[in-house]
Structure formats: C-alpha cells, structure tokens
Amino acid sequence: MRYAMVIDTLKCVGCSDCVVACQTENDVPLGYCRDWIVETVNGTYPTVNLELKSERCNHCDNAPCVRCCPTGASYVADGGNIMVTPDECIGCGACIQSCPYDARYQHPDGWVDKCTFCNHRLEKGQLPACVSVCPTKCMYFGDLDNPNSEVSQLLKTRKHKTLAPEAGTKPHVFYLI
Amino acid sequence: MQEELFTSGRHIPNIDPYLQIWHWPISVYLFLGGLAAGILFFAALFYLMGKEKEYPTVVKNATIIVPIALTLGLLALLYDLTHKIYFWQLYTNFRIESPMSWGAWVLLAVTPLSFLWVFSYYSVLFPKLENKFQLLTKFKFLKSFEVYLKENRKYMAYALIPLTLILGVYTGILLSAFNARPLWNNAILGPLFLVSGLSTGAATIILMAKTSAEKHLFSKIDVGLVIIELALIAHMIMGYYAGSQVQLEAMQLLVAGDFTVMFFGFVVILGLIVPLIIEVIELMGFKVPVSIPAILILIGGLVFRFVMVEAGQLTRFLY
Amino acid sequence: MTTSRRKFIKISALGLGGVAATTSAINMFGANSYLDNLVKQDLTKNFKRTATYCEVCFWKCAAWTHTNEKGEIKKIIGNDDDPHCYGRLCPRGTGGVGMYNDEDRLKTPLIRTTINGEQTFREATWEEALDLIASKVNNIKENNGPESIALLKHGSPGKHLEQLFKAWGSDTFAEPAYAQCRGGRETGFATTFGSWIGSPEPTDIRDTNCLVLIGSHFGENMHNSPVQEMSDAIDKGATIITVDPRLSTAASKSKHWLAIKPGTDIALMLAWMNVLIEEGLYDKEYVEKYGLGFDKLKDHVKTFTPEWAYGITTIKPEDIRKTAREMGKAAPAVIIHPGRHVSWYGDDAQRERAMAMLNGLLGSWGRRGGFYFKESIKVPSYPLPKFPTPKWGWKEIGAKYPLAQMGLTFEVIKASIPNPENKYPVKAWFVSGVNLPKSIPNKKLLEEAMDNLEFMVVVDTMPMDVTGYADVVLPECTYLERYDHIRSANNREPSIALRMPAVAPKYDSKPAWWIAKQIGERTGVGNYFPYNDFKEVIEWQLKKMGTSLEEMEKIGVKNFPRKSRPLFLRDNENYEFGTQSGKIEFYSQELKDLGFDPMPVYTKHPEPPQGFYRLNYGRAPMHTFSRTANNPNLHELKKENDLWVNPKVARIMDIKQGQRVWLRNQDGVNSVFSIKVRVTERIRWDSVYMVHGFGHDNKKLSRAYGKGINDTQLISSVMVDPIMGGTGMRGNFVEILTENPNTNTEI
C-alpha cells in the first residue's frame, strides 16, 4: 500500500473548496491551512496560460521532515503517510525548516500540523475530505502499489509532474499537466 | 510576464510570510553553544597538554562561562519551543538522522561535564565563596567529590575534546541539514560554525586572560581561526554561486540584498577583518588593547548567527 | 479518462480493503497516534446529520448539516442523490458553516430612532418591532392601498413574505435575479424557443461535444452542477470555446479562447451565423422542420462575414471560421450557453436571442449534449383562503418594457420617487435577502427612492449595507436554523429537497415564515397563516406527494421519475414550441410588432474615453455577491477584491503590484475605499476587472468592513434594455487614482 494523490491541473478551477473542506473536516483553526491554491500565469495577452493547483504536504518517500525530527513525533505511517503525533512533538520547528514545500505550520496549541491525507478517513474507507468535495473531481486518491488503481492508471497514461523534484524528496502528490 | 500567487490558503497571516518560526533565541543558542564548545575545547586541550599552570585562564577561569552559557543556551532553546511541556520527549528518543536530536544529547553530555569541570576547580576558583558558605567543609561528600573529579580530570578532558568538537560542528549542521533552506544547505556550515565557535571561545579567553602570555597566545590562535573562517566564508559564497537557482537567490540575500549590510558590515568587516588586522598589528608588537578585537569577534559571531538564522528562513524552494 | 460515480465508489471500496491492513499494522507497532485517536473519537462521536439545501447562492444544493453533540455545526456535506450537487458542494456551500457561526450576525430586532439629533438604531423586542411594523403597514394600506407596499426580495425568505403581501392584496414584487441578472436571456430564449431557460439551466453539459461560453465564467461562477459537468466534459474531450475579454478560468480550460473586445458579442454571433449558413454547417433538417424565418435570417447575416466582424470584435476571421466549424461538427451536441448574469449593455435580450438562434441553427434545443426538456414536480399548495386581487402591481410598474416577465427592481425604485405623473406610487418597502446598494446600480437613484419612503423594513441575517437604510431591521436566522419551502427543482429528473433546522436559531433571530405570520396576524390577515409551525405545511405537502417528513429527514432529497415527455426530441417527433408560431422563431414577428428588431443587429456601445478603463466585474469562486465577504471561513480564503490591471497599463500609470489605488468613474463617483492592484496578463489593456461584492461600508461587519471596492458604487450609468427592462451595467469607465480622492474619509 502506498497512498498517492493525483491532481489534474487541466480541470482544477482553483475554487478552494478543498481548502475549506479540509478546514471543517480537520478542525484546522481559522488563520491556518493544510492545503492551499497556487495560480500561475504565463504569457502575454491574449496568448496567456493559466495553471491552478491545489497544494499540500506531498507525503514524500524521502521525507526530510521525518528524518530531522528529534523525537519521532513525525513518522511514516502505514501507506507512506507522513504523520505527526501531537503529544510527542516539542514544537522545535525542525520539520518546518526541512520541508521544501512549506507544508507544515505551527498549530496555535504548539505542535506542528499538516495534511494527514485524512488518515482518519482512509481508515474508514473514505476518501480524503478535499478529494471528496472537489467539484471538478480533479483530485484522485489511491494506492500506487496497485497497478490497476485509478492513480496508477492516470500516472501511466497522462503527462505529470511533481513539485520541486530537485529537492529530492520524492513527492507523492502528482500533478497531471 | 510570469505571475505566481496564492489564490487562497497560504497568504494568511499565520503561515506566509510567517514561516520564520525560529526567532532570536535560536541564534543566541547557537552562539552560546559555539562559544561554550570553543572554551571547553581549549580548556580540555590545554589541560591534556599539561599547560594548566601556564595558562590558568584557559583551563580554569574561562570555563566558568561554559555552564552558564550552556544553561542560558538551553533556556533559549526551550523558550523557542512551542510545545514545551513535551520537552522531555527529546530524551526518550535518539534519532540518528536528526541534528536536533544529536544536539540535545551532546548538550546532555557536555553541560553536566562542564559543571563537573568547573566544580573540580571549586576550591581554587571560588575561595571566597567557600570561606563564606563552607560548603565543602560542611558536606564532606562534596569535598571528596571534588577530589574525585580532580583525579579524573584527564578522563573528562578526553571525553570533552570530541564532544565539544561535535557540539561546535552541530551548531552549523543544525542549519545545514535542511536542504529545504538553500542558504543553509551547504557542507561548509558545520566547519564554519565550529571555527567561528572556537574563535569566539578564544576571544572570550583573551578577554578574561590575566597574563599577557595567555592573551598573546590566543591572539595568535585567533588570527589563525579568523583566517580559516574568512576562507570558509569565501568558499561558502562560491558554493552558492556555483549552485542552483534557489541557491543563487539565497546568495543574493547576503551579497546584494536585505542582509548585505549586516553580513558584510558587521560579520565580515567589523567581526573578522578589522579584528584580524588589529590582532596582527598587536602581534607585530604595537600597543593595542586586545580586548577591542575580542569584543568585535564576539559581536561578529553573534550577528553572524542572527544573519544566518533569519536570512536562511527566507530562502525557499518554491515561491 | 472519466470519473463516473461508479468509479468513485470503487475507490472507496479499495480504501476499505486497506483498512484492515492499516489498523493492524498500526497496532502491531503500537504507533497508534494521538491525533488518529482524537479524530477517530471525533468521528465515532457520530455527528447528527440534518437535511438542508444551501442558501449561500441560488443553486440550492441539497446537503447534510453535521452537528456534534454539543450542538455545534461542524460541517456541511453535499447530498449524493441531489442532481444540483451530486454529493459535492461548492466552496461557498462547504463554508456555509460560517454563515451560522458569524458573530457579527444580526442578533435582535432594531428600530431607527433619533438620539441627540443623530439617527441610530436601538435594540428592540420582537413585540415592539412587529407592532410598529403592523401599525405602519395598516396606515399605508389604508391611505394608499396595499399595492403601494413593495417587496424587494431574493432567495428563500422572499416566498414567505410573498404570502403575506398576497394576503394584503399586493403583488408589487421585484428581485435582482431578473433585471440585474437573467432577465435578458429569458426574453431572448422565450422569443426564439417559446421557453424560458430558468434555473437550473437545462443544459446537457456532461454529454456535450462542444460548449460555447459567452462571458459565462464557470469555475469562477461556481454554480455547482454545471461546473461539475464542465469538468466531465473536459474528461470526455469536449471542445470548449470561451468568448471573454478576460482570461477567465473557463477560458484557460478552453481549446479556443476568443479574447473579444468588450460589448461586441452580437457581431461575433452574427458572423458565426453567417459561417454556419454560408458553409452549410447548420442542422438543415432541424431548421427545416422546426424553424421559422430562416431565409430572412440568411439574408440578414449575408453581409456579416467574419471579415466584417474582425474589425469590430478584433477576433481574427480564421478563428471565427474555425470555431464555427467546430460547433457545426459537434452539432447537435453543442451548447451555446445562455449565461446567467446577462445585463451587460442594454441590448441583452437581443444578444441572448442571437445565442438562442445559434442554438436553433445547430439544432441543439431538445437534443442530447444540447438542451434537455426539464421537468419538475409540483408541490401542492397548502390550503389558504383566496387572495384579494391587487389593483396594480409589478406588471403595471414595468409596463414600459413589454416583454418584462417579472417585477423590475429598477422600476419599483423609480416608482418610489414622488412624481405627479406616476400612477403607481410606492410608499414602503420590505427588503429581504437583497443587499440593494450592492445589487442595484445607480446608487443616487436608489438613495433618493429610499429617502422618500414612508417606511422601510429589512429582513436580513447580517448587518449589511442595506440594513443601514431601514426603519426596522428584523434578524432572520440562517438557513441552517429553519424550515423553508420544499425545494422542487427543474432538472433531468424532478426532485425535491428538504430544509430543516439543524440547530435552534442563535441569538434572538427568527425564521422568515414566523416573521410573515406574526406580521400577518397583526395586520388582520392571520387567517392566511393557519399553522403554528411551518413544519406543518411541509408535512402536509410531503404527505400529498406520497412521501413524509419522516422519510425526507432520512433522505433529504427525493427523485421522482419523469412523467412529461422524453428528455430529448424523438427522431420523428413533431414538437410544438411555445412561441406564437409554435416554431423556433429566427425571425420574431412578436418583436417586430412591438417595434424592435426582429433579428439582432450589432450596435456600437460607448468606449472608454482617454485615461479611463472599462469597469469589468465578475465572481470569485469562494464568494457569493456581497453576502459571504464577512463569512469567517470564506473571508479566510479571499479577504478583499483586487483590481486587475494589464502590465501595459501598470507601466503607463506607473503602478505596482499590490499598490493601493482608488477609482473614479465617468460621472465623478469616487470609490469609498482603496483596492490592491494585481498586475496580470489575464486582462485587456482597455479594461480593469474586480470581483463583485466587496468594499463593505457597514462597520458592524468586523471582517469585511473597508476591504476592497464595491463595483456597484461605480456603476452609475445604466443601459436599460428597452425590451425587458434589464439594467446593463458594463458601460462604466473608471480612472485609476493613486491618491485618496475622498477629502474627509473616516476609517
């Protein structure tokens, strides 16, 4: 089992539903976020290209945030999900400094928080909250180890990219382009 | 024209641009850690070389600073933790890949050793105190403990040499391990912080030294360290220059950006080159108060850590 | 690659397979995390689910409100069986929790008083407020007749107040959703196909081969099911053609983006018709069978070649031809989307007619991948005494516009300004669910009207711009705290949805049905409210429809089988359209007889004078008009609007990204607040763009106050559509000021 998220930038409209849904699902305090939307515009009017994408923790295979955590609060859970245990976290911020995607933030209660791939929902057989609300259905989630899963199939058949591959973290959020 | 912006989410006040989660205590912690490592390294080294009598400040007097510096440093670190009540979690785990963990454990080893080291000189260093409180006389076991430590100083010194070197390097590695922060992510930072730590340690010794022989020797040592440090800094900049786009941008911060004045003005010129020149002049036999370069070096060392911690957090891979 | 509902379930099942492994592995290593436990507990807390339909916009998606045992509303999730949302709400619907949680909500009734010569509101009890309203209403009814009390409404509360008004004998109603919104298209399509578009639009987007969006900016316009279906269409490889002077989100997803010069769409459509006809790309059989006046149209568009249109629209002739051919190839599975907010330039009914005619030529009305025949189920009316007949009402007030099919807000406003020639003087307003100063252009006129009213009641949930003008403000509870009418929707299949309270009303707020009943009882029409709780009405209606409140509480949405006719035209069907002739009228005798062009012609609209830019506006996906700006969850996503400026303009004006600027329009109206500049290639050099709904000037809105600019304030010039009275709002021009023009600003 290796969880992965695949996001189709050709369909994402940047509506931010994934951001609100994460907030209400995971009690992310207002003023913080586990996911966010980036808009990139290239070209000169009227030859302009616009890309919208929803970003979050990439649940990296080679996760520097886990490596640098002095207490083991950041750990690799089953399915490759990178998780944080709040009562093992001392709030040293090392993991925040180590993440090339700035995917983590300090929760107002002191510990460090970030996207969990909605582990609690996966355990119940539900899709992550953001995936399940996305009105354009541009987010896919599943098992990369299973060659027949939707995510495996999409990555096999469609052109895709990851963010900052040069950081060497081997992200598990993929963007179809 | 290219445009990149956050449609939603990240531009909220608690996240961007406030991912600078390390504040002044971290810089102070790194400075004090380096300084303590420097002093203690010289103390252990000179003790083992049998120069205890010749250089008393190095081996004895200056080390009083060390437990204080380490304690303050640890307090500073603790102060910057945001989930403090779980601080103990640092010591129920040892994570071999985490510099933070290494640091915690090295400090756990060095700090008590530094207390013991100082305590082993208690009667010598604090005769007035002893006269007043008569601790050793009242509590016999303390006296015998001091004697015991005195006899085993050699072993403490053997342990301290590698430990202080690790501590010194660690202050740099703590930053350089983060490849997400292009400014920090280079191999030079470990040695650079070690050398800088030794240099600030030497400067402290110069300030506290009673004899001109000691001052003189440490001026010489410091000249050597400063030259190495300058070379390492040059090397570091060249490293950025040869690096990827993000590292080039990181370099801009130091050489042509918000931190240039601080970095070149306070660290390189006032904190290294000027004291170097003064020390060389002094070594050539001219009469200059050696405390001036020593103070400049200490200030430079502190500013250096501020610059690196602050600027480093501004450098990113994305956006 | 398609994402069908079936696949979605498959993924979940797959996830389920993984559960055993996940949990056991976690147990094995004893690494069961605190957070997991925490959230698990949270889920096992078993949120209570209550049926509702969303009121953050008028798409009315059915949803489940999730409340925890403390009675806090935690989240709102779409109802899987709902054809408006297919189980997925849009960001505004998901953020609907903020409507309820907003601590700035209206909390008690407020009555205008004067203290030390200063007008202010004082808090009042419901008794007091309702009694005051009743006495005023009775007075005006007696002196001027019930007709002179007008209801300006939008959304769910409107229906309850309509009942009250009808009981009095008034149908002086109007809503911004007509003259400021869809009116033009309803007339344009009605004069062509004899049928309204209505809401939701009966567009078969998910099965289309070619979707043509003329200014509709789906993706920013977040009407739920069309956005979802557009995404399905992308998956299926449908061609999207977007005509928009701005690179809208939809344009960025399109195969063809035609960056049209604003206000010239009719020319483009005439040229498209020219190509379709000249190249024989239209659906000849369909046109032959159902069309009327095709030959006249053929003659009419003969000279409107792509080369002709190029000079007007700045779209290259080859692009016009290419796109026309794409449409022809895709026909009849093609949709020239009618759009929704279409009150642009005052010739909107004609522009919409051109769209309708293109659909007619391509044979897409009544065809799969085009427009389907919608169907809804009738909700039986609760037995009430017969309503008195008003002597005059919305129709008479709007009589100047022969094809206006609903009340015209703008005309009601004009009728409220004393004028001896006015046969229908309006004396008092009830305003509910309409934030007039943000929704209606020409603020000067609006303020003059409000100044002259004898009495004005506002029923709202929030202290909005409009509440500041009221004599009495009544706090309604939010949609999450009340019963409302059963939603019966026009769709592929008829469906109904239930809205019921998830929690008791916060503060001293009350549902609109209760307010209407209370006022009714105090004004002598209590017999029109023969129930104690609106729930009784719903219960009765549901029973009549063969279901029950109990069942609906469990399912939220009920779909019914179609009864009227097949979804699409059958092959040899002889369908009769609702027009006078029973045909698709390419040539409209009706318009001709009324003195209008029987076929659309292009007329030039004013262009920005030197130093001015055309004011363009639209939607942001996470906000609804002005109503969500203060919503804590949605405010978080977008706090203010920004001013889109082309880099060329920025260079000329020497303005920088993020700089704050003010605007002044052609009539010298200054923006109250400033706006942040966004320098972007997504906008033309002759226009600026901002999202509608910001720049709130009610200080009670602690988050939204003073953030961004209110576009409506700068729309002082209105181009009224002579056919149906729509208020064209896209003919305003602004200059960019780098200094605050307001001399005495109070912040």
Ligand SMILES: Nc1nc2c(c(=O)[nH]1)N[C@H]1C(S)=C(S)[C@@H](COP(=O)(O)OP(=O)(O)OC[C@H]3O[C@@H](n4cnc5c(=O)[nH]c(N)nc54)[C@H](O)[C@@H]3O)O[C@H]1N2
């Ligand atoms: N998120 C969100 N979604 C909403 C709403 C909301 O408040 N928020 N409101 C809903 C309602 S009630 C309505 S009516 C709809 C409105 O949504 P639409 O009908 O889609 O929008 P319009 O406001 O007509 O169109 C805005 C677009 O028209 C373009 N435009 C401007 N001038 C011209 C022109 O001259 N020609 C052409 N071809 N295009 C032009 C603008 O650049 C912009 O992209 O949205 C609905 N959906």
Ligand SMILES: Nc1nc2c(c(=O)[nH]1)N[C@H]1C(S)=C(S)[C@@H](COP(=O)(O)OP(=O)(O)OC[C@H]3O[C@@H](n4cnc5c(=O)[nH]c(N)nc54)[C@H](O)[C@@H]3O)O[C@H]1N2
């Ligand atoms: N400049 C400009 N003007 C426009 C438009 C534009 O794009 N630009 N768009 C036009 C279009 S398409 C439309 S449809 C109209 C929309 O016009 P409106 O319907 O007036 O839109 P809102 O600004 O959302 O105002 C709704 C009001 O209802 C209140 N409200 C919300 N929920 C409830 C409730 O449950 N009960 C009660 N009693 N009140 C409630 C809100 O607090 C707010 O005051 O605006 C039109 N006007």
Ligand code: SF4
């Ligand atoms: S919900 Fe879907 S479409 Fe909307 S921003 Fe997120 S990923 Fe994009």
Ligand code: SF4
């Ligand atoms: S994205 Fe950042 S936080 Fe997430 S796993 Fe990778 S490095 Fe860690």
Ligand code: SF4
């Ligand atoms: S902040 Fe917490 S999770 Fe992050 S590295 Fe420190 S202890 Fe680990």
Ligand code: SF4
């Ligand atoms: S997977 Fe869950 S936690 Fe991660 S961004 Fe989506 S909703 Fe938030």
Ligand code: SF4
């Ligand atoms: S489209 Fe969005 S805001 Fe409108 S009713 Fe549906 S969920 Fe609510």
Ligand SMILES: [Mo]
């Ligand atoms: Mo609208």
